[in-house]
Amino acid sequence: MWIVRLNMSDRSYKLEEVPERYKLLGGRGLTSTIICDEVDPQCHPLGPHNKVVFAPGIVTGTSSPTSARVSVGAKSPLTGGIKEANAGSGWAPAVAKMRIKAMIVEGAPEEAGKFWMVHLTWDGDQPQVEFLPADAYAGRDLYEVYPEIFERFGDKVQVAGIGVAGEYKYGNSGVVFNDMKQRPTRYSGRGGVGAVLGTKGLKFIVVDASGAPGVAIANETLFKEGAKKMRAALMEHAITKPKGGLNTYGTAILVNIINEAGGLPTRNFRTGRFESAAKIAGEAIFETNKKRMGKEIYNHNCSPGCIIQCSNTLYNEAGEEIVSCIEYESDWAFGADCGIDDLDAIGKMVYWCNAYGLDTIEAGVTIGVAMDSGVIPFGDVEGAINLLHEMGKGTPMGRILGGGAATTAKAFGNPRAPVVKGQAMPAYEPRAIKGIGVTYATSTMGADHTSGYTIAPEMLAVGGASDPLKNEKAKGELSQAFQKTTALIDSSGHCLFIAFAILDISSGFDGMIDEINGVLGTEMSGDEAVAMGAEIIRRERKFNEAAGFTNLDDRLPEFMKYEKLPPHNVVADIPDEVLDSVYGNL
Amino acid sequence: MEVKVKLFATLQRYAPDGQMAGDVFRVELPEQSNIGELIAALGIPNREVKVAYVNGRARAEVYRLKPGDEVGIFPPVGGG
Known part of the structure; x- marks a missing residue:
């Protein structure tokens, strides 16, 4: 297993051994931990000291269903805090199959306005990196450029990149990955991670995993058992099954x-x-x-191996x-x-x-x-x-x-x-759905539904039921529980949509834990795995505090406190103590 | 009494012909009917229903309807 370090100051790279403390991490857990370890929380997000970290999830690249996710981490130019933006793409399993645990992009070129691309291939017994000029692709529509990249590097490659938004270093700029038809459509969209890659002058990372050995699985039997339980839960649940809600209506x-x-x-x-x-x-x-x-x-799958296909x-x-x-x-x-x-x-x-x-x-x-x-x-x-x-x-x-x-x-x-x-x-x-308001206010990511999707019990009667309009202390606990479990799912490499199935079908959750233990060779219980989720959030929170955030940043915008929202004519009224309890009790 | 009904996603097939998801149609029910009885009157098997909203609030099957109530009925849905 390797960490691939790409230095954009001199276009050099290093393959590093994975340190002990990173061995049990993947996806968001790994990107956030590396950002905490290596990025000064007070650095300017667009300056040379920020880094972009890519990490496939723990089970990404295996035969586990709906697990082709990649996390992209950085200090966010949009929020000024830590960021993990998640996408599903064939790019993620390709990197995982090369036994690359994470890719760290650092430094910045001296030449302003120049762009490079990285061609990552398997050389027989390890990954190898080639830096190539990419100026010819800059300033252009990605729908024009992506076919040129595939034409040049072949049909088997997977491509991560940025568009002009990243080149202009917008707070709104994503990192894009190709979908199953090689279109530039699968985005780690939120928080301006594309701009950070733009400051590095890195336009594309083209991955060709041909010949790569595949993901190492410590306990194949346990892993297979877990993947089977996960598959069964996804195939059974009305929202995730073939021709179910997501597959039919998206x-x-x-x-x-x-x-x-x-x-x-x-x-x-x-x-x-x-x-x-x-x-x-x-x-x-x-x-x-x-x-x-x-x-x-x-509908179709965004990435290989997905059975939800939304x-x-x-x-x-x-x-x-x-x-x-x-x-x-x-x-x-x-x-x-x-x-x-x-x-x-x-x-x-x-x-x-x-x-x-x-x-x-x-x-x-x-x-x-x-x-x-x-x-x-x-x-x-x-x-x-x-x-x-x-x-x-x-x-x-x-x-x-x-x-x-x-x-x-x-x-x-x-x-x-x-x-x-x-x-x-x-x-x-958030005025009409109080629990998601708690998540928006407190998430380490800024307003983000995916970081604690209380919508499931508040709106959809999935994973229990919670009255969306009820201003109650329990909303803090609800959001916290979702935030912890989500940090785990975002680290596993599974798409968050597996949550619909595993919230209602407990063997599906057990399956996810078995898969993780199977790949890592660990014996974590479900509770211990969720505790790992909590630890990831604590690290992110610590980064944000060091960057200057306090509890007072965990608040909804003022206009929502005095403007009543029709049709229920409600305001944002969850007390500050409840918002502060989310991390106070973590 | 008359209530207004909207059916969504896979439940659309129990609506009158030509109705799209979310189109309102009117249903005549005995006074004091509850949501469960409305669902039965529409010929929808219980297991296909996940959530019913009455005037924007999720309500249980035993909730008694009033004339003019607007009822939205959903199968299991999810996304994000």
């Missing part, structure tokens, strides 16, 4: 239920219901495709692809949050984010803030697409918007910035 199946509950943020978080929600929902995507293609189209493709009237894929978050951000009910337009906006290297959540919320500030009216499709192009061109307006929702609100003098720690809120209204 993640946008959530639009209607969150809207029905009055928790779908609409027109920059002015109401919790969008009158045209049904027009942009997962059901509408499915029906639109059926009508245009003359048959039912079920990624959709939207087709136009001529049967041509508009984009793949429209996730719930993107659908909401460009739809309800901007007052837009035109699916094709939403699809085009997702396309342009993929082309430019932008995070769809941050981009949609930013445009919502711009609309709320009078830059363009709510519902203005053409205006919204133009604003995306401004970001893509790097005009002065584009650079303000590329700074994210908080920067845009500040530039236009608008107190209604739906952000925590500078990061835009995702598609759940």
